[in-house]
Amino acid sequence: MKQGHYGVPLERSDYLKLDPNDHSCTPDSFQDWLKGFGKGKRLAVDLFSGAGGLSAGLERAGWTTAAAVDFDERALETHRANFPGLSLKMDLGDPAERDRLETILKPAAIDLVAGGPPCQPFSRAGRNKIRDLVKNHGRDPEDRRKELWSAYLDMVKRISPRAVLMENVPDMGLHDDFFVIRTIEDELEELGYATQVRLVDAWNYGVPQHRKRLILLARKDVDDFTWRKPDSRRTTLRDAIGDLPELEVVPTERVGERVLKYRKPRKLSPFAMKMREKAPRGVVWDHMTRRVRKDDHRIFEVMESDTKYSQLQEKLTEDEKGYQRYSAEKYTDKYKKLAWDELSRTITAHIAKDGYWYIHPEQLRTLTVREAARVQTFPDHFRFAGTRSDAFRQIGNAVPPLLGEAAAEVLQPVDDVAESVGLKPHWREVRNDLTDWAKRRREGGDWYQLPGEEPVPLHAAVVAILSGAKIKPVVMAELMTTVKRSKTLTAALFKKLIDVAPTTTVRSRLDRLAPLVDKPYDWQWKKRFDVPAKVAMKPAEASLYRLLIGEDLMLVGQSTLRVAARVNGVETYHANRLSEGRVNLVKLVGAGKDAPLRMGAIRLIGRDLCRDEQPRCSDCPLVAHCARRPELPYDQLTLAIPQD
Template identity: 65%
Template sequence: MRRQHYEVPLERSDYLELKRHRNSCKPENFGKWLGGFGAGKRLAVDLFSGAGGLSLGLERAGWTVAAAVDFDERALQTHAANFPGMSLHMDLGNPDERDRLVEMLAPAKIDLVAGGPPCQPFSRAGRSKIRSLVEHHGRDPHDRRKELWSAYLDVVKRLRPRAVLMENVPDMGLGDDFFVVRTIEEQLEDLGYATQVRLVDAWKYGVPQHRKRLILLARNDVERFSWRQELEHDQRTTLRDAIGDLPVLSVVPTERVGQRELPYDEPSELSKFAQDMRKRARKDRVWDHMTRRVRKDDAEIFSSMDSKTLYSEISPELQRYKADHFTDKYKKLDWADLSRSITAHIAKDGYWYIHPDQDQPRTLTVREAARVQTFPDKFRFAGTRSDAFRQIGNAVPPLLGEAAAEALLPVGDEQPSEGGLQPHWRTVRRDLTAWAEGRRESEDWYQLPGEQMSGLQAAVVAILSGTRIQPAQLAEMVEVVRGRTSLSKAALEALTAAAPSEAAKARVARLAAVIGKSSVWGDEEQVREQLKLKPAEATVYRLLVGEDLLWVGQGALRVAARLHGSDSDRTNRLSDGRVDLVKLVGAGEDAPLRMAALRLIGSSFCRAKEPLCELCPLSKYCVARESVSGDLFTDALTGTHGRETVPTRTREPGRTAGRR
């Protein structure tokens, strides 16, 4: 054991070997397992399982994990010790390995495929490649290591389970306009699955930490996703509820903190959460309540902090890092609040997870981190202390997995239909596409991508998009350049003459930079630079030339929110608002057309006040119609001649209006 210059021993903890679960099995005796322990059980497969956080959630919800697959050997040792079935070391990026897995599972009736494939956001430049990968089952050897979501989808397509559950970080969707998520949903809908995407705050399902995750659900028996009631703020599990019963550890700087095994004395009052965590654990013992040694200066710092202390507020003589670069280097947790999100970074250092007790100047232990992730005390982690921290940080919180899985439980005796489901939102998108195609051939051609829309017309609309110009005036201006693929001086003069205001003329003047430059229009980046397009203008331009993206404007968000019966256009616009929008935009060649159509509907019919519902092509699907108040709304529905046009109210199955 060597020492660093600041006299803290660098130690590697002992290696914990775990025995396999008594009902685990290997591929060679899987058939026997199916006829024995697995007989009559609802079976699931967990891909990219890690240590088994999602597996435990599935188990709590009523499934038995027949097979878990991962490439991390330590995590698989943990899984094999805590679960029955097969824990398989496989590289799912390899098509041959997927073939082997599907063949292995052929004798089983798999009800659910779950998993959290690593999903990196993809640039727009690579999206045609992604579509090719999906269509060919991800069998491109150059991309198989990166597009593991495509490997996940390949297994789903070949096993055809009744239900599908995919979990990932929100960045998977927010980083690329939900392109990958939309693509996966489209592929599942093609197979007859109804789908749902939600951004879920884990604390609302009992997890004692700030953690937001993206959940994609799919099923082919019924179009219903019934989530349990979310917890209110005053019902959340606090850090004291989560770990307050664990033994107090004596902290002596530079000395070992905690042990693999310590006595446990249950307090007279135990939180409901702690009671759940202690089930089937040894009554008088707690395992893995240990963490890193503490430096002398860190012990002093930890003791002087509270949950609101910033690193810059620590005594300068104790600071080892530049305070302007490491503003959140240290974070002391609060007994009365949630923990910050437990991530795999906790395996490197615990400065984000300083224990809230002033008398315990240390970072969280393995057991405390496991509790915050909602692993029960009976759950052990194979390997060293750092291995355990990494497995815990990479895991899906089991209580979140349980809540998501419950939404996929069978409903009565419903069985998958032969032809699959025709999901509600697929029908909505079909009608939206048909309406948009018709409007593209009418006076609204300049608002929608299509054959008539060249880069020049898109640029004119884009640079005028922020002005208070009336639709009729904009249409008149775009008519000046209709059919043109480049701009002449005479056309610019005609555009300027048609501009109804000085502000509009100033916008049009920017087009002088591209007079006679026909080559510019083939490069969006050149268009943006030459015309000095602002971000919002560039987005409109890209949308109108047919690029697949989400236009997160207020009008489109309002349409999506009203159809879902939510308030996502007013709260959480950039997260929940986008999720609602995704259902209407979908994926495929017509996605840009639908996105532009929603922009048009939001500005023309689905207005914030006095909505013209009788003219809206999506009115019959609108959940929020009944909540729009005022006589003007009624007038809009009945018309001046009293014609009643209110269709039957519809709502997404399993969703409550106004609640996410």
């Protein structure tokens, strides 16, 4: 057997072929399945299902998966073996395949559509280009067929379930200001769904790892999303895998087997008891991992759970320095030994390539397939089709079933409540009130502080470069009146602006506009995105400029996060506010053509009304919806007449 520079014999594990579930079916037999096994059950569809982590969570919460759809053959073989119903290989990016799926599912009464569509975020440049193609070149604004999140939304529209559950990583929203999430939420609300977007720490619901996920829920029976209380204590790695058999580890030799004897310890953690349900007595499956190189065996031996890869040289002898074969500067965390009494590192699909992030706390090896499955909360009776690497990849890509269960529980039907035709989602009402207030302000003295129906780059540029200066409102109004009727900056207008400037600081800021004086071409609409660079705008100034010319983005700062936090009823300065805070802000901003207007309104509210100290709640358009309303004095609960 070849060994080469890998340091261990090169081998592929055996291929585990799994037979279909006794209650699985095909498209041709689906109607019979609905009349038989599926009769009387609460049915769900899992799109982009992978191996079925979310399906397992739905099952625990009371649903039966009538159909799962994915493009990965190994994952579908796994799903077909572990679940009843359909397991379909389809490319949902193809509208013809969505037509086929709609036809197959037509006889079924689907209560819930779930899934984790790959949500490739738009770059701002990409959105700008799309918007330009729509406006000036006749492109269909709904031409999003190749985007899988759009395919997911399209299937929700076609199936029209009572409830919707979408799961994804938080980072997918941070790169595009949650544009995709806001768009999905807005379109669901147009269809009459109440929605909730929430960041969830999986360990709050029994998952023994650091794992934060973005959950979008929607339902059209009631506007209520009540999560159960988080677990009182974390499930540690010892709770998760401490009962599994110890494996003999000899460098370069095989580690573990497909089938091993399992002896139940006298004291079994509640988590392990849950994982052993339905598992064959006295047997554990797939407790196997990669062979261990001789140099890795020594590194695993000297490491502690807090040892960084860059610190290994201190622990190795002179003769062992070569064991550290990766650059310590480039790979500071290449290896990670887990700790018994802590949470595991997040299990990701990378575990299929190597297990160095998941070194066992005591045994000199990386986690086995079964241990990784346990950390992801797959029960021991759950098998994964294919090779060992296939199994690791499926596990790393999955939604932890216990997290799926917690999210699905929120969407359980309410007794004696049918789907509502006239449901008015709470956050849609909040956004409508915010939009109305913003439009009234825009018609008055705040015309330059909010995106206009026909934005003027010159106006936006002046506001942006002066945004950090302390200027009295009356002086700012005078400055903006000077340029109100102009779309380009002539020399005469520039001199007039400078003359009106009240201080040296304001004049120096306005001087930055000099490169665009008497250059009408540079102020044209098609050149609007070049303005920030030409006048040397700082990042915050550039963001405000883009907002004022109608760009759909989120201004994330202390004041806007404060408004969102107070309306949502959370601590203003909670930890990690740039991710949690953004999600709170998403609910207020929403999507659609008025999203920039609402963002501008939130900026004004945070700056002028919802201040850190002595907020002017009586003038705030959001006071009727604010979670802090019960705390306010009586005289602050009456909205003042909007001021121009």
